[in-house]
Amino acid sequence: MKRxxxxxxxxxxxxxxxxxxxxxKVIVTTEPQMHCSxxxxxxxxxxxxxxxxxxxxxxxxxQTVTITYDADKxxxxxxxxxxxxxxxxxxKVDTSAEKAE
Numbered sequence: 001m002k003r004x005x006x007x008x009x010x011x012x013x014x015x016x017x018x019x020x021x022x023x024x025k026v027i028v029t030t031e032p033q034m035h036c037s038x039x040x041x042x043x044x045x046x047x048x049x050x051x052x053x054x055x056x057x058x059x060x061x062x063q064t065v066t067i068t069y070d071a072d073k074x075x076x077x078x079x080x081x082x083x084x085x086x087x088x089x090x091x092k093v094d095t096s097a098e099k100a101e
Contacts, residue, residue, distance in 0.1 A: 022071035023054065026079060027064050028090040034060050046086045050074070064093055 034040055040058040043065055047056050052073030057066040067079055076092070083090035 023068060024071045024076065025066060025068045026076045027066045027093040027095060028080060028083070029063050029093055030065060030083060031089040031091070033063050034058065034065075036060070042086060043083075043088070047079075047082070050079075050082060053079075065090070 030043070034043070037060075040060060043058060044056050047053050047067060052070040053067060054070060055066075055068040058064070059066075069076075069079060080090045080092065
């Protein structure tokens with residue numbers, strides 16, 4: 001009986017820990033604009049260790065930074081505000097036009 005209760009308890013814990021996280025994505029452009037791999041690396045290295053950040057993608061030709069994050073640990077606004085720590089100003093890219101096409 002103890003063994004069955006232990007198995008049930010462990011299954012409940014495992015199911016709770018596998019609950020879906022609130023993973024979000026924000027696309028921003030920066031000012032000053034990125035113009036080289038050094039700019040990309042500066043942004044990537046800064047956000048690599050920020051709480052809740054899951055993935056960082058940069059594109060110099062498109063002038064965008066795409067950040068995938070856990071919304072339970074950080075927010076879109078906190079991410080945008082964090083760019084000021086590395087002397088950038090970030091603004092969200094409007095992707096609604098792309099979705100309409």
